[in-house]
Amino acid sequence: MKKLIPDLFKNGTTSMKSIIIIITSVFVFIFEASAAVMVAPTVVFLSAQKRTDRIIVQNPSDKPSEVSIRFSYGLPLTDSLGNIKVELQDSLITDPKSATDWIQAFPRKVIVPAMGSQIIRLVARPPKDLPDGEYWTRIVVSSKETEEAAPASENLDGISTQINLIMQMAIMVKYRTGELVSNLELVDVKANSSDELIKVLLDFNNIGNVSYMGILTGTLFDADGKEISKNRVNLAVYRDMRRCLDFVKPDETYKTPYKVELFITPDGRIDVPPEDMIKGNKISYSVIVE
Amino acid sequence: MNMKRILNLRIGIVLFGLLTILILFTAVSNSFAQEVAVGSATATVLTALAIASSSNIAFGNVYQGIATTIDNTDAAAGIFKVTGQVDAGISLYFQLPEYLSLSDGSSRMTVSFNSTDCSVDTTGADSPTTMNGTKGWLDGDPRSFPGAAQIGSAGTSIYLGGKVTPSLYQAAGSYSGDIILTVSYNGT
Numbered sequence: 001m002k003k004l005i006p007d008l009f010k011n012g013t014t015s016m017k018s019i020i021i022i023i024t025s026v027f028v029f030i031f032e033a034s035a036a037v038m039v040a041p042t043v044v045f046l047s048a049q050k051r052t053d054r055i056i057v058q059n060p061s062d063k064p065s066e067v068s069i070r071f072s073y074g075l076p077l078t079d080s081l082g083n084i085k086v087e088l089q090d091s092l093i094t095d096p097k098s099a100t101d102w103i104q105a106f107p108r109k110v111i112v113p114a115m116g117s118q119i120i121r122l123v124a125r126p127p128k129d130l131p132d133g134e135y136w137t138r139i140v141v142s143s144k145e146t147e148e149a150a151p152a153s154e155n156l157d158g159i160s161t162q163i164n165l166i167m168q169m170a171i172m173v174k175y176r177t178g179e180l181v182s183n184l185e186l187v188d189v190k191a192n193s194s195d196e197l198i199k200v201l202l203d204f205n206n207i208g209n210v211s212y213m214g215i216l217t218g219t220l221f222d223a224d225g226k227e228i229s230k231n232r233v234n235l236a237v238y239r240d241m242r243r244c245l246d247f248v249k250p251d252e253t254y255k256t257p258y259k260v261e262l263f264i265t266p267d268g269r270i271d272v273p274p275e276d277m278i279k280g281n282k283i284s285y286s287v288i289v290e
Numbered sequence: 291m292n293m294k295r296i297l298n299l300r301i302g303i304v305l306f307g308l309l310t311i312l313i314l315f316t317a318v319s320n321s322f323a324q325e326v327a328v329g330s331a332t333a334t335v336l337t338a339l340a341i342a343s344s345s346n347i348a349f350g351n352v353y354q355g356i357a358t359t360i361d362n363t364d365a366a367a368g369i370f371k372v373t374g375q376v377d378a379g380i381s382l383y384f385q386l387p388e389y390l391s392l393s394d395g396s397s398r399m400t401v402s403f404n405s406t407d408c409s410v411d412t413t414g415a416d417s418p419t420t421m422n423g424t425k426g427w428l429d430g431d432p433r434s435f436p437g438a439a440q441i442g443s444a445g446t447s448i449y450l451g452g453k454v455t456p457s458l459y460q461a462a463g464s465y466s467g468d469i470i471l472t473v474s475y476n477g478t
Contacts, residue, residue: 036342042374043478061342076381076476083437086381086474138474143341159399159456161349161390162466165368167341170474213478234378234477246438271375271478 036061037112037143039169044122044139045276046103048177051124055171057141059112067112068142069105069120073098074170075136075238082201082244088138088170097238099135099175102126112143124175132178133209136238138170176210182280183208184237184264191260191289198247198289200260204237210278212237214266218245221261222254234271235264258289339374341473344416347452352399355458362409362429362451367418372473373445382435382448383472384408390454390465397461399454407451408432414445421449 038058046053059065072088073095093100106121122139144166188203198220206212216235220228231245250258264283347368352358360366372380389398406429409418413425421428427436432450439446448471 036340038338038340040338042339042475056338058338060340074474079437081437084379084381084476085383085435085437086476087383088472140472142470144468157462159352159354159460159462160464161352161399161454162464163347163349163368163390164466164468165343165346165370166468166470167343167370168470168472169339169341170472171339172475172478232377234475236477244438271378271475 035063035065035143035145035165035167037065037067037141037167037169039141039171042171042271043276044171044173045273046122046124046173046175048126051126053122055120055122055139055141056117057110057112057120057143058117059114059143062114063145064114065112065143065145067110067118069108070140070142071100071103071105071137071173072140072170073100073136074138076236076241078242080242082199082242084241084243086138086170088140097133097135098137099124099126099173100137103137103139103173103175105139122173126175126177130177132180133176134180134211135175135177136211137173139173140168140170142166142168174211176278180210180278181208182210182212182266182278184212184214184280184283186262186264186283186285189262189285189287191258191287193249193258193289196249198249198258198260200245200247200262200287202243202245202262204241204243206237206239206241208278208280212266212280213269213272213277214264214280215268216243216245217263217265218247219261219263220247220250221259222250223257223259224255226254228254228258234269256289259286260289261286339473339475340372341471342371342373343369344371345369347450347469349452349454352454352456354456354460357453357455359453360451362407362449363418363421364451365419368450368452368469369416369418370448370450370471371414371416371445372441372448373414374441374475376441376443378441379476380439380441380446381474381476382410382439384432384435384450385468385470385472386432386452387467387469390467392461392463392465397463397465399456399460399465401452401454401467403432403450403452405431405433408435409449410436410439411447411449412440412442414442414447416447418449 073093074086074088078084112118185205191200214235217232219230228250262285266279348366386403391398410427411425
């Protein structure tokens with residue numbers, strides 16, 4: 001059987017009865033990319049029992065790519081309107097939940113040939129007596145075409161320009177230790193209607209010791225209970241978070257007041273291996289649109 | 291007579307060898323077959339995250355004192371494309387240069403990006419010239435992407451325009467600078 005599973009996908013603890021994670025490249029670049037980089041998986045889980053893992057970096061372009069690896073700290077943050085963004089912090093990280101200082105990657109700089117791939121190994125060296133819970137960092141994979149001089153101007157006295165495009169992907173790395181609890185609290189919900197949109201704002205509070213991962217689904221109904229539309233987003237709540245669900249405002253054939261039924265579940269995440277899900281609570285809630 | 295016995299012996303050795311190989315091959319095949327038949331495996335297919343750039347911002351050759359502007363819906367706009375799990379929320383962040391420089395750093399030229407220099411096309415069309423407001427986010431600020439950006443079924447394209455402003459006394463030469471686009475999933 002060992003010969004049947006390429007070493008690329010083999011985990012030291014993998015057996016026939018365990019889950020084999022197959023990372024596949026499902027992308028077809030429908031244009032000719034002058035530079036490209038692909039990383040899998042999109043989230044890495046380490047633990048006290050599994051302190052090493054690997055990611056795969058592929059270069060699907062027809063030119064060699066210079067890839068460098070570093071770690072940054074960045075959680076999904078939201079503003080008062082529920083807009084979400086990830087801001088990366090490279091230094092002066094004071095969050096005790098940061099694993100940025102004690103997770104390392106090898107190699108950290110490599111040339112990936114055209115249509116080639118490279119395995120990057122990750123190793124966690126956590127401090128002793130780490131409290132139970134989950135610790136976070138992001139592995140930042142940076143890629144650019146191998147250096148090319150700016151094209152010389154046709155005229156010796158001329159001025160030519162060259163922009164180098166550098167592509168970075170920030171992949172979440174989670175280290176877990178001890179007893180793990182996933183628990184989410186829905187603190188507040190507001191649903192408002194404007195000329196074009198119905199906006200539902202949800203305030204969450206993570207009361208577990210791991211990030212809550214799940215799916216948030218909102219379904220818009222009219223006054224007769226007729227379903228109008230549905231909206232669904234992947235949810236990752238690390239601490240407090242405000243998320244927004246938008247619905248296109250229905251036409252006048254639907255009776256008001258509208259109602260939005262909300263459902264949050266840790267089930268159904270296809271982007272996370274089931275054995276890595278710390279399944280938390282489910283939440284159901286209904287709100288009338290003002 | 292001796293020659294015939296030797297020949298028979300050789301034929302016997304060859305036949306024995308072939309038989310041994312056949313038995314070993316069958317045994318090995320059976321052992322693989324048994325292993326495959328007995329085991330059970332569950333496969334989880336993980337999607338990846340990818341970025342590609344198919345076209346650079348092409349300011350080309352410029353002239354002293356004459357600014358060159360490229361709109362994000364111009365054919366010469368820079369094109370990035372993000373692919374991955376369809377409908378997954380992504381966070382996008384540009385780091386943009388303020389200058390392009392000669393390789394020895396002896397001279398710089400201003401490059402600027404204004405608050406309408408970027409579009410996000412969730413159809414993944416990679417065609418800045420056909421971009422319009424129905425396809426996503428038109429003429430936005432490259433320093434402040436929409437919080438609800440998602441990966442479309444054919445990927446999400448990002449178009450970037452900009453402006454270079456050579457001075458009246460700009461030194462001749464080849465100027466270059468870096469643009470960095472960072473992408474991360476915000477649902478993991």
